[in-house]
Amino acid sequence: MPDHPPFIEFRDVTKKFGDFTAVNNLSLKIYEREFFALLGGSGCGKTTLMRMLAGFETPTSGQIFLDGQDLAGIPAFRRPSNMMFQSYALFPHMSVEKNIAFGLKQDKLSASQVSDRVEEMLRLTKLEQFAKRKPHQLSGGQRQRVALARSLAKRPKVLLLDEPLGALDRKLREETQFELMNIQEELKTTFLIVTHDQEEAMTVADRIAVMDKGELVQVATPAEIYEAPNSRFVADFIGDVNLIEATVSQKSASGTRLESVCEGLAIETDQETDAGIGDRVWYAIRPEKVRIAHGRRDEDATNQINGLVWDIAYLGDVSIIHSKVGEAEKDNILRATFANVSRMVENPITWDDEVVLAFDRDAGVILRG
């Protein structure tokens, strides 16, 4: 997709509220028909970025382009984007139908065109039998669908979703995520979603931009972000991770050798790094890529370490096992996920067991910052 010209482009955009910099000199390109997620903790500037695109905030400096058009000076009510609000912001004094028709009426469409489109939207969001109801007569999930139908009714060039599923319970949220993806595929509209929920971003988005303190930390596909985070912040923010502090001891064409701060753990990887010999780095490895078994490690073997089972979190499908590794007084914990593939295990791993933790050469990544 990056061969095409970008559909939405933020160019050196900065937004300040008094002394506080919400968005700091940020540039970002989003392509047509993408389902793009802005992901970050609260106060990272993701919502401000979206509100600038919608026209509710004006950038302090920088430009925003949508479909080749500079949006500067265009008020919110003339922009070809529509937004689905976190609070849904349904008009409480109008029925579902009228809520959906509101935007179409602003476009001076004929009555028959309006009612056709409203019907289409009701069908798309499976709200046909609720058309005459007022928002307060609907459940949370139904209101959420009304908000979606209303924001899609005008066939916007881009749909902005501000934490759209935050108010729904977990099951409904998961269902709605898939529904959103189906709708996006059907309408082929560009979707931009703002969320703090990494699972949600991973599920729905084609690409994710991870934000922190008003800046982009990493922009990549969900798999890249998960498997090849570019910093400790991203590795830690997305999913669960073991971050092992280490120093570079050998570099060769076939990979890198690290000496970790955990006594007895030397790490050999296929990955090359631009860190020099003796530099401090972090080795990030996901718990599900750490194998755990009873026993002791082979002398001098790399990517292996002895541990003592300290805590077990049984989640049903998997168990997360925390093991103490390295010197006893240092409290270094290595997390490993253990898939519970059989219902009964003859010799299960349990508290205070001596175990060996091992991983492959390509299981983790070296991070410099």
Added chain:
Amino acid sequence: MTRGPTWFNVTSLVVGFSFLYLPIVLLVIYSFNKSRLVTVWGGFSVEWYVSLLHNEQLLDAAWVTLRVAFVSASVATVLGTAAALVLVRSGRFIGRSLFSGMIFAPLVMPEVILGLSLLLLFVAMDQSRGFWTVILAHTTFAMCYVAVVVQSRLVGFDKSIEEAAEDLGCPPVKTFFLITLPIILPGVVAGWMLAFTLSLDDLVIASFTTGPGATTLPMKIYSQVRLGVTPEINAVCTILVVLVTMGVIAASLATRRQQVQKERDERTAFGAEG
């Protein structure tokens, strides 16, 4: 815990309410008195209500009062709503707390002072006093009440509802009339009724600011009472009491509806299961 009313509660209720309403009840009863002497009960009759219909002076005064109340309540509602919008919406600006304090000051300001200052203003402006000066004066003090009532409605208003309307292509002014106003309407209506009622029974400010040919009903009653209470006055007062009571009840009903609506809106906002 179901606990019946104690003797203390019952007694204080009876004493309190008699204190408040006994004079009014007496007034209502004596308005149906057949006797011309106000203090002597001479049997039931509605003759004073009938003779009221032929009392040109009182009818004129009533007509003036109604027109003053209607116009001043309407103008006060527009101005008060605008003031409330500015105070709630425009965020922090220099002097915001000064402004909001100044809006509420006339609520506690002695009426005599307000009336006197308005009188001085009209004299200084070389304005002949009459119907319109009373309207201006009533608008001035009723506006504060409207601002207070509307403000309470606006505080619970989810701003993103307006943003949603604009996002869907509705310009700001149109958004106000299509979205904001219908949602805050119960507050605006309650404010109007409050302003209407306040104007209806105001004596002090009206006496200061009125002129020849614009005597309001409270002023007329007051001047007649000084010449002796007639059962006719009792009848007029009874009608006034009924009108004001209806106004207050309607305003509080509207406010209650607004409360219920507000709770609904909040549930909408938080997306709870409805």
